Amino acid sequence: MPVTPIVATELFDKLIEYANEVESKKQTSSEPTDFCDNFYAQFFQNRMKHEITGFGKADQESVVKLRLKVETTEKQEIVLLITWFERYCDIRYDVFSEEYGGGSGEALSDFQDYLDILLERITGWAKLEALTDIENESVKARSALQQALLSVQK
Numbered sequence: 750m751p752v753t754p755i756v757a758t759e760l761f762d763k764l765i766e767y768a769n770e771v772e773s774k775k776q777t778s779s780e781p782t783d784f785c786d787n788f789y790a791q792f793f794q795n796r797m798k799h800e801i802t803g804f805g806k807a808d809q810e811s812v813v814k815l816r817l818k819v820e821t822t823e824k825q826e827i828v829l830l831i832t833w834f835e836r837y838c839d840i841r842y843d844v845f846s847e848e849y850g851g852g853s854g855e856a857l858s859d860f861q862d863y864l865d866i867l868l869e870r871i872t873g874w875a876k877l878e879a880l881t882d883i884e885n886e887s888v889k890a891r892s893a894l895q896q897a898l899l900s901v902q903k
Contacts, residue, residue: 754882755795756871760787761886764868768893772900777857779844781864788871789834797831809838826874833870836863861898865891 767780786804793799799815801808816831840863843856868891875884 755880756788756791756883758882758886760784760791761883761890764890765893768890768897771894771897775901777861777898777901779848779857779860781860782841782844785837785841785864785867788867789837792830793834796827801834804838804841806838809835824877826870826877829870830874833863833867837867861894864894868894 761784764781764784767778767784770780771777789804790801793801793812793815797815797819799811801812812831812834816828816835819831820828840856840860844860847854847856868887872884872887872891875881875887
């Protein structure tokens with residue numbers, strides 16, 4: 750009987766598709782927020798047994814409480830992912846505000862940096878818990894994104 754993964758590896762395929770799009774169009778977008786939304790929903794529900802229903806202040810506060818509760822019982826890689834969700838709630842709001850309000854592009858640039866660190870942290874967590882498929886997909890997606898972002902900077 751196959752085991753259901755904590756996080757669907759297909760999520761990472763979307764990031765690779767996005768990276769290919771960035772390379773061909775030479776511009777970034779907020780599209781990877783879908784990846785982040787789904788990753789965190791699955792991670793919190795399946796790994797932490799803590800359901801999130803959104804990315805606003807209430808969910809951010811509930812995750813802060815969770816982090817404080819597990820800081821002494823979970824490994825650093827898990828705590829870093831939880832902490833990074835707290836940051837995601839803020840940056841997600843900024844990205845959508847900028848996108849619909851005509852901002853400078855700074856929030857989107859910050860989001861690309863955020864995404865790189867998120868993938869690094871996902872890889873660390875997956876390695877720690879021997880989730881080889883997730884680890885491999887995260888490494889591939891991060892590499893594709895880094896290459897795509899370099900092509901935009903040229």
